[in-house]
Amino acid sequence: MTLDISYSAEVAAARQFGAPIVALESTIITHGMPYPRNLETARAVEDDIRAAGAVPATIAVLDGRLHAGLDGAQLEALAQRSDAAKLSRADMAVAMARGMTGATTVAATMIAARAAGIQVFATGGIGGVHKGAEDSFDISADLQELAQTAVTVVCAGAKAILDLPKTLEVLETLGVPVIAYGQDALPAFWSRDSGLAAPLRLDSAAEIAAAAQMRALLGVPGGQLVANPVPEADEIPAAEMAPVIAQATEEAAAQGIRAKAVTPFLLGRILELTGGRSLETNIALVRSNARLAAAIAKEFTRLR
Secondary structure: OOOOOEEOHHHHHHHHHOOOEEEEOOHHHHOOOOOOHHHHHHHHHHHHHHHOOOEEEEEEEEOOEEEEOOOHHHHHHHHHOOOOEEEOOOOHHHHHHOOOOEEEOHHHHHHHHHHHOOOEEEOOOEOOEOOOHHHHOOEOHHHHHHHHOOOEEEEOOEOOOOOHHHHHHHHHHOOOOEEEEOOOEOOEOOEOOOOOEOOEEEOOHHHHHHHHHHHHHOOOOOOEEEEOOOOHHHOOOHHHHHHHHHHHHHHHHHOOOOHHHHHHHHHHHHHHHOOOHHHHHHHHHHHHHHHHHHHHHHHHHHHO
């Protein structure tokens, strides 16, 4: 048995001619935003990547088959599904073997990108160490995936609903390069400054691609995390978000929401509490990350 990946016509052509490709996750479509904003955003992000000179490859599992790149009809159908599984490292293979349809998290998208030979992946924010993890042990598989899968992940930092100091500590323990793009502070998803210093800073796509190449030459496994701050005009300052996040987190605990259900609940509740502002910021940061990822993908192509 061999892994048979379905490539969209656009991605297949890019692979044939060595054009830069950027992987995109699909849980942001199925679990991160309501319809039709999810579809509008997915299309806008793909168009941003094309405008920047690269090819988008949205990753998903459709009826058990791994897809790298979705056509218009597939993207629209996925955006309207309410029963798509949320797939990570632990359950992706089972879902494929059973012929299920599922959207890929950061970890699953990294696995698929590596299998498809795609070196860079754009997302909104990664998962990490949840608040109260000292009791629940709730730590996202995204962190371990970054330690072992050689893909450069461009995000706006870890999701601000998480315990950011502990997330940063785990990434350090795992040996994951955490690189702030263009600033010294680690961004915090909706906010440009988490109050934490970034371990590393790079100021150009060329430097980021070169760092990944040098890591490969050293034989060091794993990828690197690029934390790209949300555009200043679109940010919600951390001080403003803190009480909103605290209220949503308290409500989740009171309702007994756990495991994979926590993040979608918190994002949905924060959307309500901010009157929709958090969604607009989310969209802005994802699009900004896509543009940076496209620039990095072009540098990887140049280095090859």
